[in-house]
Amino acid sequence: MDRSTRIKRYHVPTLNDTETLADTVPFKIEWSYGWNLTMGLKIIVNDKSKKNQKKLQMFYASTHVGIISEYNIETKKTQMKILNGHNNFISSFDVSTNGRWLVTADNGHDSVLVVWEIAQGTPIFTAFLPPNVGVVAVKFSINSKYLVTVSSTLDSGAQSIGLWDWTSGAEEPKHSAQLGAETDPVLHIATCPNRSNFYCFTTKKMIVFLTVDKVDDKTVLAVHNPGLDPEQKEHQYTQSVYITNFRQVLSASTGGNVSVWDDYDYNSLEITETPIKNEKRLLKTVRLQNCAINTIICQKVIMTGNANGDIFFYDKTLRILYHLKKFVGDSIVSISMLTSIDKCTEIDTIEEPVQCVNSRKKKCAGPDNAKDFAIPNEPQLKFDSFVLSTGNGRIILVEVADQNFIQIQEPCDGSVTSSTVHPEQTFIVFGSSLGRLNMYNYHDKQFLISYVIASDHQPPSDSRYITNIEFSPKGKYYYFVNSHRRDCFRYRFLLVLRHGRRIFLVSQSLSVDTNHPGAVQIGQHRNQSHHF
Template sequence: MSTENGKSSEAEDTGEPKSTENNQIKKESHDGDEATGEVEKRSDLPSQQEDTADSQIYTATSLPAIPKETNKTHPLVLEWAYGINSSLPVFSLQDEDRLVIIYACAHVAVIYDHTSKSQYLLQGHCSPITCLCTSEDRRWIVTADMGQESLVIIWDAYTGIPVKTLFDCHPEGGVAALALSKDSKYLVTVGAGLVQRVCIWNWTDESEEPACQVDLSPKYGCQKQILFNPSDSTQLVSNSSSQVLFYNWERGHLEYSAPEITDKTFNAVIGSLSQSVFHYDGVQAFTATSNGNIILWDKQTESVSRQPIVRNAIKLVSMQKEAIAVLTLIDSFIVTGDVNGHIKFYDGNLKLINLYNEFNVDPIRSISFSKERPSNNSLEYPKDCTLDAKPFVMRNFVLSTIHATVVHVNTQTNVPKSLLREHAEPLEAVACHPKQPLVAMGSHSGTIKVWDYQHKEAVCSRVFLSHKQIQCIAYDPQGFYLAVGFASGALQIVDACTLHNDGKECLQFTQDSITHLTFSQDSHYLAAADTGKAVTLLCLCKEGTQEIWKYQGRHHSHYKPIQDLLFGVDLDSNQPRLLSLGMDRRLVEYDLQSSGENELLILSCDRIEQSAVPTCMAWYPHLTPENFLLTASNLYKMKLFNATSKMCRKTLSAPSYGSPVKKMLILPASKDGDSNSRYMAYITEDKVGIQILPLDGNPHKSFVMICHSTGVSTLACSYDGRYVFTAGGQDCTVFSWELNLLSLEASAALGGKGMKPFYDLLEGGRDGLLFKEMEEYFYYFQLLDQNLDSMETRLVSTRIPLADVPFLMRALGFYPTEQELEDMQNEVKFSRYAETRNYVTDIDLEEFIRLYVNHRPASGISRQELYNAFQVLGKPDEEGRYNIDRDELLELLQARGEHMTEDDLAECFTTLLGVTPDGGNYTGSLLESVLPAEITMDAFASDILGFSVATQELHQEHHGQES
């Protein structure tokens, strides 16, 4: 849950379990070398293990039915994962009475029951999963990532519970490959660092250290695949694209050999190495190549007794012309999958037994066979392709392709069944239908796919062939049209139900990528923003009996990228309004009523920020008599602007969870609950959050979850406000989050009522020195207001004049600009004007504390900010250090931004430097005497501002960042 200072708690806010109750699976079935990995209930348990007899893991015997409803203890519950990591294998868990597979999707592992159309989501990683494997009996699942705090998690497939977590076992860069031994007792991991480390873990014991490890030489390339010998767990094989390594470990010592393999070995071009496996005799090994060859490895005859066992490449077998992408072993067969989507079965002598070449699938990424053995009735199976034409008795299998397709093959009928067909390229566009439970997703492959998110069924899809790289999509409020914006600048408006557009060509008004699309509330206008910093307006017109979209106008209204585009409604005329917000800090409103054919006019242009960069905006719900526009900025602030006058009416602390808010949506009002209870969904760089309205700066009213650790691109809300959808961009994934608003309200209530959350935001809280200092200053200003020298009876009051607020803020060490001070005073002055038509001219202590915690900077001046300022204003010297000329700095301070007089400058600098002028006169000559002619960043930081950081260290740090 949210912590008191508004930061996310890693264990609770993200909802990602990093360990289990004991972080350890008991060793009931792993005591012997031939353990199967199955946990069976026994009556002769040791006394220390009696407490496990009733545990879910101990008693589970098979994959359970995945419940469609789960206990929702968090405000945001990951409800469904749309997408798949097509670079990782897909494994079959079961396919007798239920068809169940497991695959990776961003930082989540998904157990998908195709029979019941349900998912069980294994959440534990905070970074994308880069490795996935299962035990031979499919009881255990292992996942790993390459994040800054990389994890390896062993899961119980029967319950979905993590039974062991290896924390930061490869701190040099995470895990690049892993595998379980045949008996499931041992786990091998390969690090992803420059110097790869191979570790073997006995994961069933209590040790946090590997049983053995060895570092690999970088000259052998990045080992991307590793495998245990199924006949002998002390032997392993791994390969990079150019080198195969064989390992042997015994008594805690791990060694490897790297037999030479080049084009000269067989006087033939070998190609890149893809995968390696051991022969089922346990002696020989095979490696597949990109040239359609298989390399055969065998022991050296003179090295039978040597350790490690040395193998040499003894033969290069040409199997086909196409590259072999997958090489695996099942029962007595060697199986290959190639880039043409063909699957071939060979016997131990590499004699072709059978093949599947009619599935019409993409290049194959993985093949996984069912753990259930085929029936004994061989007559039910088709014939193989040998001259004898014997029944080909084979397990069912699941294959995945590089284009995010998963297919199940029943070997009795030879009929493929498509299980998944997802987006294989970055997915950055998502939109929800305004009246139906439909969500549309668009990717860079030019594909749009529409899902029914209640029944978990794909409704329709379309591939745009002429234009690809879909950047954004939007439904109109009536649900008739779906607008699609492309990176090429093309704009396509299609029927929302069929995704067709009656053969009409794409509209193209720019070569710049479309970044934002929005419809007016009456569906009469469509606006688009692009990377050319321009806004284009289309209008729906009638031509005979048909309605067509016509170009109305285009305006280059910003000089920096457009951050958001929004339609609204004028409350007086009920006419649509269009606003755009840019990185240039300008809020532009367009004059739709006066704009004629082929023109788009600007009604107003307001600079709404001084130093902060606005990131997004939304219309604030009608919780007050005033109509507000809500904006967020990169300095973790939110602001409410009067919708008519554009005056800043309130400044509030925004959720601060590592990165600023980048998009926000006001959720629809609940039809069942209190109409005054409103909520807002938002995204940051990698998280999705939900916020209770009205906004007041209370951090406990906000909750976040990690949604896409590589970056979330956009979000959408269902028409009934029950679900929020986030698109992950590079991870090709969309997550569906179910909202539990009662849990959010309970979380906020636990943070305290009234002023408690705001007292907790002060250093030391209600009993700290800062609060006491505030009280003393507050009472002091009351005395000043009543004249310090007065001997009359004091009139005790709880309020001070509004005019004293700037002095009180500065006394507390917060130095706002004149514009910020004006915003503060307007916030208080007009706080009750809509209700009473009277100004507020004073403020009490509680109101002041709220004002202070919401307006003060979320963080102090950073070193990088100071460095950037000197980089812009100064000039580098011979050593690369930036200096600012004294006279130029003084001129800038007097002529740019909020102007300062020469006397003001002299007073500020002498105060900072501790210099007292003679006679109290501040002059320009005084500044020349106290300031050097060239001001370095080091001197400015330490001598003038008084930073405690060593100046040389400060410079070196920034100089290193620049490099």
């Protein structure tokens, strides 16, 4: 069976296939007002994005579909391509370093692994997994020729590593290896930008290294477990990253610590240039911050985002360069650069010597078309623009060249618990489990206003969900009901006044305790105004 026949056989219908979808699917997904914010997002960097820097492409997941979102910086408009082909929620995704392809995978019964062409939003490779196996993590190799997956059986939870030669259309992993029973579920996969055969797997309690090696002309997946870091007993790992042009790996944790892994013997009396290997061992544990580090990346510099909303910039010896304190006021989930990763000439062997970690000599230069930002008082230090996502669902473009930021996506935290549509205008309102209401214009696909239920005694919690929303017959106001315990409900009324590009909200609350029906409390009016 040739490749074209195989792709046709496993073709996944998309929204462009209107002839086939019309017969099988009564509704087509055109837009998504929410996304899986715990997975973060990936910026798509390719030739198209380099030519048109006014448009920003990114990818994220929303339940069982993938979304290629294109944001126009000038018009503030967003266009979406919906990638439909999974029966289960997408569990992992990745974008190739050249920005041509992306891969999505799900974890459940009838799981699939799909590689998509970004330009057209069409699937070019699809692999079906066994009925009781799902994918928990997937990653492109640095040269995009292979896929590395971590799959797990649904009944026992046993994990296995798969190396897929997807460009040849192989329907099964070309090579595989088992992870030990003591290994926690894999949370994150990191690739080495200077060695396409080096990988690092992050679990909650341990770090595992994988080397795609050749022994007697046969490809072998060598798994190395360096053991536990005693400093991380009370904390959990979140992500790991290879330091570009260095031989070290950094693993961030919820305790604000970073474990440094290295294969160089610094206790040796002789200083030699030894071949770099992926058999890392713990070198040291460094206390960087006083809260959880959720994400860590390395391109020109090392960047971290933590639970307080701080962004730290470090050099490759972990010397702090710059600090944006509580930059977004919420937990940072992901950071993605607008420029491609610094990548040297591909080296697929472990026999190539590299310089010691203390060497500051660069082997390759960064992209010459990137916008740079000179840090105050240190003009020789330059950073590129980046996009970050937060724990409440916001997506923010940080234009460091202009020392400015743009909010691309509004908050959308919590699960949707209720919704309603305006009786006369194209407005729709969603209520969430965290007490947030978002209003959109569903015709123009435009966000209008956000309102968060505030409590005089406690902030919104998971139990203070909005149970019902209704507009008045003419749509001049709407009321909603929220509950912070089963026997107490609060009825709130919002008067919606629109003037130009400003919306005014006038609210009043009414609390009813079912245990004491006669006890009714009426809250004071609160006036708010919001731009849209």
